[in-house]
Amino acid sequence: MIPYKFTRIYIDSIAREDEITRRVLEYFPDVPYSIVEEAETFSHQLARLSLTEGKRILWLTHFKGRFLKPCPGTATTYRCCNYLVINETTNCPIDCTYCILQGYINNPAITIYTNYQKIISELREISHLNSRRILRIGTGELTDSLALDPVTRLSERLIAEVQKLPNILLELKSKTDHINHLQEVSPEKIVLSWSVNPEEIVASDEHKATPLVRRLKAARKAAERGFLIGFHFDPIIFVLDWEELYSHLIETLGQFIPSEQIAWISLGSLRYPPQLKEIVLSRFPKTRIFSGEQISGLDGKSRYLRPLRLKMYKAIYQKLREVFGQPFVYFCMESEEMWKKVLDKTPKTNNDVDWYFAQHLSARFPQLNLPKPMKEIYQQNIRFGASEK
Ligand code: SF4
Numbered sequence: 001m002i003p004y005k006f007t008r009i010y011i012d013s014i015a016r017e018d019e020i021t022r023r024v025l026e027y028f029p030d031v032p033y034s035i036v037e038e039a040e041t042f043s044h045q046l047a048r049l050s051l052t053e054g055k056r057i058l059w060l061t062h063f064k065g066r067f068l069k070p071c072p073g074t075a076t077t078y079r080c081c082n083y084l085v086i087n088e089t090t091n092c093p094i095d096c097t098y099c100i101l102q103g104y105i106n107n108p109a110i111t112i113y114t115n116y117q118k119i120i121s122e123l124r125e126i127s128h129l130n131s132r133r134i135l136r137i138g139t140g141e142l143t144d145s146l147a148l149d150p151v152t153r154l155s156e157r158l159i160a161e162v163q164k165l166p167n168i169l170l171e172l173k174s175k176t177d178h179i180n181h182l183q184e185v186s187p188e189k190i191v192l193s194w195s196v197n198p199e200e201i202v203a204s205d206e207h208k209a210t211p212l213v214r215r216l217k218a219a220r221k222a223a224e225r226g227f228l229i230g231f232h233f234d235p236i237i238f239v240l241d242w243e244e245l246y247s248h249l250i251e252t253l254g255q256f257i258p259s260e261q262i263a264w265i266s267l268g269s270l271r272y273p274p275q276l277k278e279i280v281l282s283r284f285p286k287t288r289i290f291s292g293e294q295i296s297g298l299d300g301k302s303r304y305l306r307p308l309r310l311k312m313y314k315a316i317y318q319k320l321r322e323v324f325g326q327p328f329v330y331f332c333m334e335s336e337e338m339w340k341k342v343l344d345k346t347p348k349t350n351n352d353v354d355w356y357f358a359q360h361l362s363a364r365f366p367q368l369n370l371p372k373p374m375k376e377i378y379q380q381n382i383r384f385g386a387s388e389k
Pocket of ligand 1: 091092094101141143144
């Protein structure tokens with residue numbers, strides 16, 4: 001059983017017959033539920049819930065817009081990687097101190113969109129429109145990909161579809177060990193990835209997430225089954241003994257996962273819209289996440305001073321190379337200068353970062369038969385279809 005407790009399930013009448021709705025009700029037979037006829041009026045009521053109350057409510061409805069979108073980082077002044085996100089659920093039963101959703105979502109209830117068939121048609125369309133390009137697509141942007149997946153079983157549907165499409169890698173990103181339900185699934189073109197932080201930070205700031213070693217045991221199991229593995233050092237958090245803690249963390253990762261199965265590793269230091277700080281301190285007054293000196297970045301988000309970021313990234317990258325040889329490491333939302341100083345690469349655009357990925361993935365995993373990387377393809381922007389607007 002998943003470890004989260006819910007007090008009530010609300011079902012939009014439009015979603016009452018859906019497969020995911022049935023699964024949710026079967027999984028939680030003791031949680032009372034109600035059918036809602038006036039979804040729009042009702043969502044205003046949900047908006048009045050506190051963040052903590054919202055995490056105990058499930059709201060099942062349909063998403064009317066486009067599920068598949070460019071990662072929000074794409075629109076910033078920092079380098080992004082042309083990643084695409086599927087927002088199949090908003091909000092999350094885990095409760096990380098630093099979670100930016102706390103300042104971002106209008107409706108604190110955990111909202112599961114049950115009309116997943118629309119995601120499938122969007123995947124087909126974008127695959128077709130960009131047939132000569134490798135697309136990296138992930139759930140887990142506005143939630144944790146696997147926290148509720150044993151309930152909804154959505155990933156199995158998406159995996160089955162992606163495996164019919166020649167150019168999509170699907171990433172499921174998590175802070176849980178919820179992979180048992182994926183035991184029968186083919187691992188081809190699927191990256192299971194874990195956000196990692198030293199155990200001390202997991203314990204103090206990743207409330208209700210799975211402890212680190214259990215995550216890594218799940219990662220090892222997944223690697224043994226043939227899934228590609230990703231790690232996200234994000235957010236990297238400054239604490240006084242950060243160097244020792246992150247060094248130990250990387251050594252621990254090395255004991256669990258062979259480097260040849262690592263698809264990618266991201267680095268991103270703590271960053272957040274300034275208004276988040278007050279919300280976080282009111283909910284988690286003891287947190288130490290704001291201890292390093294911070295400035296407002298080019299995107300208006302608070303982040304550590306550049307020299308500190310540089311020092312942390314350099315130390316972490318050096319340790320990653322010591323433990324894993326030549327892993328593919330990239331930054332999430334960092335400047336071109338940081339890319340140059342730490343990774344010795346100079347991406348001028350997001351398309352350049354995408355191109356690095358394409359070269360790396362085809363060279364490292366030829367068995368995936370991904371489209372052969374051609375530079376001119378990656379100089380163009382990803383094409384989105386009419387149904388996705
Ligand atoms: S796992 Fe991700 S989405 Fe969930 S609370 Fe933590 S940061 Fe937020």
